[in-house]
Amino acid sequence: MEGDPREALLVKPVEEDEVDLKTKLWVENKKMWVVAGPAIFTRFSTFGINVISQAYVGHIGATELAAYALVFTLLTRFANGLLLGAANGLETLCGQAYGARQYHMLGIYLQRSWIVLIFLTTALVPVYVFATPILIALGQDEDIAKEAGKIALWFIPVIYSFIVSFTCQMYLQAQSKNMIITYLAVLSLTIHIFLSWLLTVKYHYGVPGAMVSTILAYWIPNIGQLIFVTCGGCPETWSGFSTLAFKDLWPVIKFSMSSGAMLCPQSASLVSLFLFGDSLELWYNAILILLTGNLKNARVAVDALSICLNINGWEMMISLGFLAAASVRVSNELGRGDSKAAKFSIVNIVVTSTSIGLVLFVFFLFFRERLAYIFTNDEDVAVEVAHLSPLLAFSILMNSVQPVLSGVAVGAGWQSVVVYVNLGCYYLIGIPIGVILGYVIKLEVEGVWIGMLMGTLVQTIVLMIITKRTDWDKQVSVARTRLKRFFVDDQPTDGSSAL
Structure with missing residues (x-):
C-alpha cells in the first residue's frame, strides 16, 4: 500500500532545512579556517622563533640564558602586550569596515595604527636602554642584569618589528588574505634555524650572532607583508600612503589605547x-x-x-x-x-x-x-x-x-x-x-x-x-x-x- 502523499510533503521541508544547515556549516567553516589555519601556523612559527633563540643562547652559557629569559619574559613580553593591546582597535575597525564594504578605510586605519604604535614603541625604548639598573632595582643578580642590559639593546629592533607585524596581520586577516603571512613565516623560521646555527655554532659569534638571526626572523615577514600590501596584493583596500591618516587622529589614538574608550x-x-x-x-x-x-x-x-x-x-x-x-x-x-x-x-x-x-x-x-x-x-x-x-x-x-x-x-x-x-x-x-x-x-x-x-x-x-x-x-x-x-x-x- 502506497504511503500518504501528505507525509512526503511533511518530510520534504525538514530535509531542506537539514541541507541548509549543512550548507551553512560548510560555508562558515571555510570562512573560519581561511583565517584560523594560517593564524595558528603563524603563531606556532613566532613562538618557535623565541624557542629556537633561547635554545641557542642556552648553549652559549647559563648567565646568557638567564639574561635572555629575563629580557624576553619581563621586558619584551610586557612591550608585546602593550603594543598588541593598542593594535586591537585596528582589528575591530578593519573587520567591521571590510564587512560594511568601506574598503578604502582599511588602508587609512592601517596607517593611523602605524602612527600610534610608532610613538608608543619609542616611549618604551628607555626601558631597554636602562634595562640593567631596572633589573637590579627589581632584585635580580647583578651579573645577570648586566648581561641582560646588553641583550636588551638587541631587542629594540624586535619591539619595532611588532608595529608592522601586529597591524599588517590584523589588516590582512580582516580580508581573509593571511595565507601570505603563513608563507613568510615558513621562510623566516627556516632562515632563523640556519642562521642561528651558522652564527652561534659554526662561527661562534655568541649572543650577537643569535640576536642578529632573531632580528632578521622578526623582520623578514614584515618586509614581505609590506611589499604584498603596498605593491598590489590588496588593490581594494590599499590606495597608497595618504595624509588622511592624520585626519581626526586624536579619536583614533584614544580608541587604539583603550579600544571601546x-x-x-x-x-x-x-x-x-x-x-x-x-x-x-x-x-x-x-x-x-x-x-x-x-x-x-x-x-x-x-x-x-x-x-x-x-x-x-x-x-x-x-x-x-x-x-x-x-x-x-x-x-x-x-x-x-x-x-x-x-x-x-x-x-x-x-x-x-x-x-x-x-x-x-x-x-x-x-x-x-x-x-x-x-x-x-x-x-x-x-x-x-x-x-x-x-x-x-x-x-x-x-x-x-x-x-x-x-x-x-x-x-x-x-x-x-x-x-x-x-x-x-x-x-x-x-x-x-x-x-x-x-x-x-x-x-x-x-x-x-x-x-x-x-x-x-x-x-x-x-x-x-x-x-x-x-x-x-x-x-x-x-x-x-x-x-x-x-x-x-x-x-x-x-x-x-x-x-
Whole structure:
C-alpha cells in the first residue's frame, strides 16, 4: 500500500532545512579556517622563533640564558602586550569596515595604527636602554642584569618589528588574505634555524650572532607583508600612503589605547587599564613562576611548572588562531549588518575549538609524565609533571573556550570590558586563591596552578554570560555608529591626497 502523499510533503521541508544547515556549516567553516589555519601556523612559527633563540643562547652559557629569559619574559613580553593591546582597535575597525564594504578605510586605519604604535614603541625604548639598573632595582643578580642590559639593546629592533607585524596581520586577516603571512613565516623560521646555527655554532659569534638571526626572523615577514600590501596584493583596500591618516587622529589614538574608550572617553583611567590589561594577562604565567620559586623544593617545582606552561603555551597558539577567526568573523558580519550570521559564527567557532580542546584534554590525561621526558631526564621533575598533568589538561580545556570569547569581544569592540574582566578574574581571584592554596594550605605548586585555573574559569563564565546576553541587533547599530565616526571620503575635497 502506497504511503500518504501528505507525509512526503511533511518530510520534504525538514530535509531542506537539514541541507541548509549543512550548507551553512560548510560555508562558515571555510570562512573560519581561511583565517584560523594560517593564524595558528603563524603563531606556532613566532613562538618557535623565541624557542629556537633561547635554545641557542642556552648553549652559549647559563648567565646568557638567564639574561635572555629575563629580557624576553619581563621586558619584551610586557612591550608585546602593550603594543598588541593598542593594535586591537585596528582589528575591530578593519573587520567591521571590510564587512560594511568601506574598503578604502582599511588602508587609512592601517596607517593611523602605524602612527600610534610608532610613538608608543619609542616611549618604551628607555626601558631597554636602562634595562640593567631596572633589573637590579627589581632584585635580580647583578651579573645577570648586566648581561641582560646588553641583550636588551638587541631587542629594540624586535619591539619595532611588532608595529608592522601586529597591524599588517590584523589588516590582512580582516580580508581573509593571511595565507601570505603563513608563507613568510615558513621562510623566516627556516632562515632563523640556519642562521642561528651558522652564527652561534659554526662561527661562534655568541649572543650577537643569535640576536642578529632573531632580528632578521622578526623582520623578514614584515618586509614581505609590506611589499604584498603596498605593491598590489590588496588593490581594494590599499590606495597608497595618504595624509588622511592624520585626519581626526586624536579619536583614533584614544580608541587604539583603550579600544571601546569612545563609549566613555571621559574616563582617563580606562586608557591606563586597557594599556596594561593585555600585558597583565601575559605576565600572569611569569608571576606564577615567581610565586613557585619561593616554594619548598623550588627547583623541581619551577622546572615542572615551566614544562607544563611550555606545553600550554604551544597549545595556546591553536586557541589564539581561533581567537583571530572569531574576531574576523564577528567584525565582518557586524559590519555587514547581519546579526544572525554573527551569532552563528560564534557558536560554530566555540564548538570547533572546544572539540579540539576535549581531544587534547584526553591526550594529556593519558600521557602524563611521558610528556615530561621530551624536556627533561630528571625523574623527580617527570613525577611532578605527571602530578600536574590533570591540571594542565583542565587548563587546556578551558583555554579552548576563553580565547574564542575574547576574540568575539575584539570583533564587537568590547576590549574595555575584557580589561575589567581580566583584572578581576586574574588579579582579584586567581592569584589570591593561588597564594592561599600554595602557601597557607601548603598545596605548593599545585595550589598556585589551581588558583590560575579558578581565575580562568571565572573569566570564561563571565565572558559566556556577556556573549549570551548581548543584543546582537544592537551591536550592528553600534558598529555602524563606530564606522561612521571614523569614516572619511576616499575622494576628499580638502586637499588631502594619496602619496
